[in-house]
Structure formats: C-alpha cells, structure tokens
Amino acid sequence: MDDEEARTRLLDVAEALFYAEGIQAVGMDRIRTGSGVPLKRLYRIFPAKEALVTAYLERRDGRWMTSLREAVAAGSADPVAALFDWLAEWFSEPDFRGCAFLNAFGELSAAHAGVLDVVRRHKAELRALLADLAGPDREDLTDQLLILVEGATVVAALNPGPEPARRAREVAERLIRSNV
Structure with missing residues (x-):
C-alpha cells in the first residue's frame, strides 16, 4: 500500500x-x-489528529459542494427549488447527522485553527452559491437563504427527513416573490 x-x-x-x-x-x-x-x-x-480532521473536512467540503452545485445547475429552471430538493434528499439519507462542519465546530470550537478555517471556508462557499442564486446586490436575500439552509439543516439533524427542507423551500419562495 x-x-x-x-x-x-x-x-x-x-x-x-x-x-x-x-x-x-x-x-x-x-x-x-x-x-x-x-x-x-x-x-x-x-x-496530529487535527491534521486528519482538517483533511476529512476539506475532502467532504469538495464532495458536498460539487454535488450541491450540480443539483442547482441541473435545476436551472428553478435553482432555488433544486437546492432545497437536494437538501431534502440529503436530510433523508439513513446516516444523516446534520452538518459535519457545524458538528466539528461545535465539538472543537475555535481552539483548533485549522478546523475553524475549513469550516469558515465551507460556509463562505455555500454563501457564495446562495449569492449567485439571490442575484446581484442581494446581500439581504443571500443572508436569508443562508439562514434558511442552515436552520433547516439543524432542524433535520434533530428530526431527520425531508420536511425541514420542504418548509424552508416554501419560505424561500415567499421571500423571493416578495423581493422581486
């Protein structure tokens, strides 16, 4: 080997x-x-264990973000719906345990700089994707979508299944309609 x-x-x-x-x-x-x-x-x-944790999170970030971007691109007619549909599928996976990045941060907090850096980069990538969906000069909508995605993920970690993503999608669609 x-x-x-x-x-x-x-x-x-x-x-x-x-x-x-x-x-x-x-x-x-x-x-x-x-x-x-x-x-x-x-x-x-x-x-050190921190190096392994950092590498695990970096690899997971690459896979997770690639899958999410592909789902959003495939749903070009309604990319916001595609995003929340992707989340609903993820939340329904039998081994779903919430956000690996928030879980890592919750366990290790800011004491592990390398891990904190990966978590922040992951959340910045997610926010950038949501900014693309929100459109130019829509920081308010971007932040609202981020809160919906993160909130749905936390709720689904406590009660797995597609429902938190479906409800977050409904709210996102109302926000987008009211902000047009």
Whole structure:
C-alpha cells in the first residue's frame, strides 16, 4: 500500500467514524485499526489528529459542494427549488447527522485553527452559491437563504427527513416573490 492509498483509507474511516460518532469520541487507534494502516504511517501522513480532521473536512467540503452545485445547475429552471430538493434528499439519507462542519465546530470550537478555517471556508462557499442564486446586490436575500439552509439543516439533524427542507423551500419562495 502506497501513501496515497493509505491516506484514502484513513480518510474513509475517519469520515465514517467522525460523522457518525463525533470527532472527540473517536481515537486515532480506532482509525488505524479500521483502515489497516500501521500507526507509524498514519502519523507520518497525519502528524496530529487535527491534521486528519482538517483533511476529512476539506475532502467532504469538495464532495458536498460539487454535488450541491450540480443539483442547482441541473435545476436551472428553478435553482432555488433544486437546492432545497437536494437538501431534502440529503436530510433523508439513513446516516444523516446534520452538518459535519457545524458538528466539528461545535465539538472543537475555535481552539483548533485549522478546523475553524475549513469550516469558515465551507460556509463562505455555500454563501457564495446562495449569492449567485439571490442575484446581484442581494446581500439581504443571500443572508436569508443562508439562514434558511442552515436552520433547516439543524432542524433535520434533530428530526431527520425531508420536511425541514420542504418548509424552508416554501419560505424561500415567499421571500423571493416578495423581493422581486
């Protein structure tokens, strides 16, 4: 196994465990065991747990944002509806546990600068996508859409299923109609 395969295995296991159980609840030994990567190699690739957490979040951000952008682009006739439909599907996944980025921030707070940086970049990317949907010079609508997306995600974390996304979509559509 080369370092790239080891890195992929480590990130696969870390992502599954961190998202399902929480970052602090999962030790490096469980990640080593689950990945089959020797401890010495694990620490050579990720010298500290924060480096692994940061890499996990960066990889998740890339995948998550790509999927969301593709869904919005595919729904070009009504990209806002496509966004909330995508959220409804995500909220309905059997392993849905809320926003990995807010979960990480909630667990680790600002004490881990690398993690905080990834969380902030992810939220800035999401806000930029919403700004594109809101249109030029619509900071107010952008912020309102962001609050709806984040709020629906938190509500769905407590009560998984599509309903929080559907309700947020209804509110978003009313906001857009009233702001035209």
